[in-house]
Amino acid sequence: MSEMNGAQSLIRTLVDSGVDVCFSNPGTSEMHFVAALDSVPEMRGVLGLFEGVVTGAADGYARIADKPAATLLHLGPGLGNGLANLHNARRAHTPIVNVIGDHATYHKQYDAPLESDIEAVAGSLEGWVRRSEHTKDVGADAAAAVAASQDAPGQVATLILPADASWGEGGETCAPIPPRIPQAVDATTVKNIAEVLSSGEPVALLVGGSGCREAGLRATSRIAAATGVKAFVETFPARLERGEGLPTIERLGYLAEQVAYQLDGIKHVIVAGTKAPVSFFAYPGKASNLVPEGAQVHVLAEIAQDVPRALNDVAELVAAETEPVLQEASRPALPSGPLTPQNWVDVIGALLPERAIIADEANTSGLLLPAATAGAPRHDVLTLTGGAIGYGMPVATGAAVAAPDRPVINLQSDGSALYTISALWTQARENLNVTTVLLNNRAYAILRLELQRVGADANGPKANELLDLSRPDMDFVKIAEGMGVPATRATTAEELAEQFQRALAEPGPHLIDAIVPTLF
Amino acid sequence: MSEMNGAQSLIRTLVDSGVDVCFSNPGTSEMHFVAALDSVPEMRGVLGLFEGVVTGAADGYARIADKPAATLLHLGPGLGNGLANLHNARRAHTPIVNVIGDHATYHKQYDAPLESDIEAVAGSLEGWVRRSEHTKDVGADAAAAVAASQDAPGQVATLILPADASWGEGGETCAPIPPRIPQAVDATTVKNIAEVLSSGEPVALLVGGSGCREAGLRATSRIAAATGVKAFVETFPARLERGEGLPTIERLGYLAEQVAYQLDGIKHVIVAGTKAPVSFFAYPGKASNLVPEGAQVHVLAEIAQDVPRALNDVAELVAAETEPVLQEASRPALPSGPLTPQNWVDVIGALLPERAIIADEANTSGLLLPAATAGAPRHDVLTLTGGAIGYGMPVATGAAVAAPDRPVINLQSDGSALYTISALWTQARENLNVTTVLLNNRAYAILRLELQRVGADANGPKANELLDLSRPDMDFVKIAEGMGVPATRATTAEELAEQFQRALAEPGPHLIDAIVPTLF
Missing domain, CATH: 3.40.50.970 (Thiamin diphosphate (ThDP)-binding fold, Pyr/PP domains)
Incomplete structure (x- = not known):
């Protein structure tokens, strides 16, 4: 591939950076991207008939693959149709390389029917947004997008690709760019949290993000077993590992009433990889902040930090000799009769x-x-x-x-x-x-x-x-x-x-x- | 209804302003709006199972009813799902009162899972956007939204309704506010256009917006019949009246190649209620601007002006004695055989x-x-x-x-x-x-x-x-x-x-x- 157009440099760079699935709902402005798929055999194109399928699939893919997929969307309306599942991905901190085709740069001035403010809508996702104006920059922008999507804790990286940047000759691939990895929590914080856990006062430990995978759950279980604190995982984890052989950590409830029950009497809420609990919605006369009145919130690890390691460091201080409590195999009996919620x-x-x-x-x-x-x-x-x-x-x-x-x-x-x-x-x-x-x-x-x-x-x-x-x-x-x-x-x-x-x-x-x- | 909450004042004001259908896809933050439907019997709630259905239905409703419907959407993701059909409505200049429920004002600080930047996304529609922060203002904001939606030539008016503004007591209804009506085109412009039409040079008259209804089409037909100019309606009219007894005016083509053929040799393009023709998409090596090279563009009426009247004023100058050419009844014979594109x-x-x-x-x-x-x-x-x-x-x-x-x-x-x-x-x-x-x-x-x-x-x-x-x-x-x-x-x-x-x-x-x- 000595001569490349922008689309070919984009796809080649994505593949070189480890992104080899593209969930796609293309239109006319994406036709060169579609044509270029055949020049990069490693890239798999998966067609969705609606952009919400495309963006949701990219979310599900990355939650399991632990690396991003790309999307291919058609201008602002395509982004709009995909926005709700990108919103879910944003909240899950899922890495996604969100490619949006746009009109050719010189065509935008004419305000053709599909013209709209893509940046405004993409910006609402609070991730990374870049417009790739020149063919020669498309490869570098693609590599930057892949890295940005994986910058800890993960985000939606949107690359807007004008049709002429895509079809222009002179594309250049770009080597992978290493993303920003999760930083370790400092020793002082770990020590302070260990002191709270050993204070003898009622403590809840709320774990989220990457803490909901095996390593974080094992450390959490050790801490809970050794100190007697109540441990919870966040209400809606992006990916929660569970079942036989893993610690079973109770999830915080969806309803404020459940959470009030779960946190009753708690004086300290330690959070790791998630935020202090808030109500999903507001209700007349009910609290939005679900931290019990008078309780103190302590942050062990921000979501962008190395949550499992922070939990493990704490466990080494307060539960050095304690093993996690692992779930034994246990299944309900097969029921009979008309279907019920149970x-x-x-x-x-x-x-x-x-x-x-x-x-x-x-x-x-x-x-x-x-x-x-x-x-x-x-x-x-x-x-x-x-x-x-x-x-x-x-x-x-x-x-x-x-x-x-x-x-x-x-x-x-x-x-x-x-x-x-x-x-x-x-x-x-x-x-x-x-x-x-x-x-x-x-x-x-x-x-x-x-x-x-x-x-x-x-x-x-x-x-x-x-x-x-x-x-x-x-x-x-x-x-x-x-x-x-x-x-x-x-x-x-x-x-x-x-x-x-x-x-x-x-x-x-x-x-x-x-x-x-x-x-x- | 002596005591009203915000939702009740909203629905009552909408009905008083002539808006009596609400296409709805509600969630928790809209529950008071839903409950309030029963207190205003004139309002009809129509459920859609996806917001793109809701917004598209509001578009179709107003194109036929010549007055807006309301929508009811659930926070930013609901708006996202409805955005593509709101984009179409924006391009159609369809009046829509787009009601988006949001978290309670005091709840937004907690960044609950459904929190997102609604204003940024709604702003991309380039219409009218207002957040109704206080219960007592909801009625007045609703009346303003209805008026704004109908301000010539019509637009999407988005009213963001925090849950506490909706459920709070002390709602006040508001009398209808008259919208900005289309302004007449000045006599000088009409006279200038009449001179272009009578110049003897090849002229195309391109009509859009409200000009695609009977009055505009009749005037257009008279002008074309009297002067011999080529008349077209825009490629994608919001609502085109046609058939037996009405003038048949050719639509401008979708493909640039078609338009080049239709406008071949034209020296003057007169536009009324639409813009000069541009290509829907850009194509390598092809023009985006479809006005023939060297041709002059003349604006008879902007889309926000009174397009049928402007056309009629021109017709009175250049075609005072000319009747429109009306389509005679004519139907194809019923065909037979396997289905084909013909x-x-x-x-x-x-x-x-x-x-x-x-x-x-x-x-x-x-x-x-x-x-x-x-x-x-x-x-x-x-x-x-x-x-x-x-x-x-x-x-x-x-x-x-x-x-x-x-x-x-x-x-x-x-x-x-x-x-x-x-x-x-x-x-x-x-x-x-x-x-x-x-x-x-x-x-x-x-x-x-x-x-x-x-x-x-x-x-x-x-x-x-x-x-x-x-x-x-x-x-x-x-x-x-x-x-x-x-x-x-x-x-x-x-x-x-x-x-x-x-x-x-x-x-x-x-x-x-x-x-x-x-x-x-």
């Missing part, structure tokens, strides 16, 4: 396969899931870090691209499913091992609950109508089949168990439309 | 019902449509003004809410359908008279064409793979049925004709999966 999670707990990845967007339907799966074989749980629904199906798709040899289980609520439903088509096209259990309660159940919690008068028929998904009922078997994914319907625990096992045994994607009544 | 449009032309509204996102499949429907009964065509695909199904939905007594025909390409497919569910829920003809060519056909046009090497298998939608084939019959919309499949012209007539005869939505080979 028995469907028991089916998952009873049958969860080895090395599973759970993409969890079960929302209210999944409240009882953690207990049912705690003693299942070791697995990863990916959660909705940013609260922007429509994340589960795309994230499952990307996770399956990252780990083709692992079973991916997408636990998906119906209310969130339609945002990015065409992820199913990508799963079929790529023959991905994703089993979607669609929790179909025919309602925005969480909003029924929230309508009560915000203190709003909930009795009006028009209000209730807006939270009801049962008119018409959605038939997710037909929807999935229409997108090329084999699907079945389960109304009993026995059916769910049988269909779940069959789906796992057969390669490629499957969907089970599980009719589960709402908790509320 | 015969499917003939079916539509032969059977288009009285007073139809066409939401046109047929893209490449629809290139032959205008000729086939020119002499059909009078109808409205809504087009993709901003180029952000996924607009057709939502716009059809909103148009049907605005005009329940008119048949809405959504001509929908497969490549654009999956972005906002859940609009079908809303159509079923609201029993809307929308007939979707899904043009299923199993490819991003327009991108195949564009890959050639940008000069990219188009022969690589990976590039072609990214433009192919046939692995797996989508079954839109199943997808539609899964969302509650009756659906059939047509592979011949006879089947399409029979199914189209049946769909129109029966109330409620229908979808026809029309298997039409690609043109390219």
Whole structure:
């Protein structure tokens, strides 16, 4: 490749920097990028039929691969369509190289129909944004984008690629640039935290970010076992390792009421790799800050620091002789009878396969899931870090691209499913091992609950109508089949168990439309 | 309603200002708005399962109702999901009152998971943006938003509504505020344009915006008939009135090559309600500015001015005695045989019902449509003004809410359908008279064409793979049925004709999966 255009230098540089999957929803301004895929055989292009699938897949991919994927989006509207799942990725600190094609530099002055302020929208992600104006700079900008995406703790790096920078000749590749790695926490901080832990006062240790992987969890478990402090992982970890042979650390609750119970009487909250707990939403007359009144917050490690090492350093001071408490194997019995909010999670707990990845967007339907799966074989749980629904199906798709040899289980609520439903088509096209259990309660159940919690008068028929998904009922078997994914319907625990096992045994994607009544 | 909260004052003020439909995709921060719907019976809440459906429906509604609808979106990610169709609305100059719920004012400091920079994203729409910080101001802000949305020529007015402003007591309604109406074009400009028209040199008159409605078209036709100038309507009108009894004015082409042919030899381009023609995209070695070299551009009326009146004033000077040329009734014969790019449009032309509204996102499949429907009964065509695909199904939905007594025909390409497919569910829920003809060519056909046009090497298998939608084939019959919309499949012209007539005869939505080979 002696002569390259900008697009070729971009893709070659991405591959040289370790980025070899590009989730794509291209348009005219990206056609040279698309054409260039054939000149760099190492790059895999994966097509999504909607940008929210593309960005969510890039999020799921990196959470499992521990390295970024690229996206390919079409101008400002393409970014808009991908924004919600980029928001979730931002909150997960997921590295993503977000490539947005734009009009040619000289074309922007004409304010053609697709012209819009891409920088303004990309800037809202508070990551790294650069416009690559000149063909010769595209390679260097790409290498900088890959590095920026991986700068600790990870972020969305957006590279805006004008069409003429892409099609121009004179592209130059660029060698990989090392990202900023997590810095160690200083010894004084470690010592101070050790003193708080040994103070004898009630302490909670809240762990997030990279602390939710095995090393951090083992250190956390040792600290808790040795000092008796209450340990928690954050409410919505990007990736939580759990199951048999790993410490089971309780997650902080979603509802303020749960957190108040969990932190009752606590005088010191130590945070590592996350922030002090706040309410997801505000509610009239209720606190937003969930740190108990009078309690002190101590920061062991910022999210950009080396969280597992900081936890381990503390453990060496306060728990040198203590082993972590590891979860023993334990599964619920296979239940029977019509599906309920309890028995469907028991089916998952009873049958969860080895090395599973759970993409969890079960929302209210999944409240009882953690207990049912705690003693299942070791697995990863990916959660909705940013609260922007429509994340589960795309994230499952990307996770399956990252780990083709692992079973991916997408636990998906119906209310969130339609945002990015065409992820199913990508799963079929790529023959991905994703089993979607669609929790179909025919309602925005969480909003029924929230309508009560915000203190709003909930009795009006028009209000209730807006939270009801049962008119018409959605038939997710037909929807999935229409997108090329084999699907079945389960109304009993026995059916769910049988269909779940069959789906796992057969390669490629499957969907089970599980009719589960709402908790509320 | 002696005591009101902010949400109640908002909805009451909207209704008093003439806004009585709210397309909604609410979340927790919007629960008081949802609850307040029951206190203002005149307001109709229409649920969408994805924000792109909500914003596109608001666009389609206003294009037909000639007044704004409201939206209800959930924080920054909700706005992101709705952004692409708001972009189209911006380009259509559609009035929309875009209500975005946000965290309570005092909650924002905690940077809860859904926190993001809403103003930055809303600002990219270049419309009107206001945050309503205090309950007592919500009513006045709502009235200002309605007025701003209708300020000529129309725009997206975004009102950000913090949850505590919504739930707080002390809401006050506000009387309607008159919007800024289109200003008349001054007599000197009219006279100057009349002189250009009478110069004897080759002139093109390009009409857009409100000029694409009956009054503007009649004046345009008179001018063209009297002076011999070439008249065109803009490439993508927000709403074009056409058919029997109206002047048929040729649309400017989408491809630069078409426009070059249409404007060949022109020395003066007069624009009224639109801008001088530019290429939709840039292409290597081709012009972005489509005004022929050496030709002069003259502005008769800016889009915010009174375009029909300006055209009429000119017609009174140059065509006082001339009648417009009105389209006579004329329909293609009903064709037969396997569906082709030509015969499917003939079916539509032969059977288009009285007073139809066409939401046109047929893209490449629809290139032959205008000729086939020119002499059909009078109808409205809504087009993709901003180029952000996924607009057709939502716009059809909103148009049907605005005009329940008119048949809405959504001509929908497969490549654009999956972005906002859940609009079908809303159509079923609201029993809307929308007939979707899904043009299923199993490819991003327009991108195949564009890959050639940008000069990219188009022969690589990976590039072609990214433009192919046939692995797996989508079954839109199943997808539609899964969302509650009756659906059939047509592979011949006879089947399409029979199914189209049946769909129109029966109330409620229908979808026809029309298997039409690609043109390219």
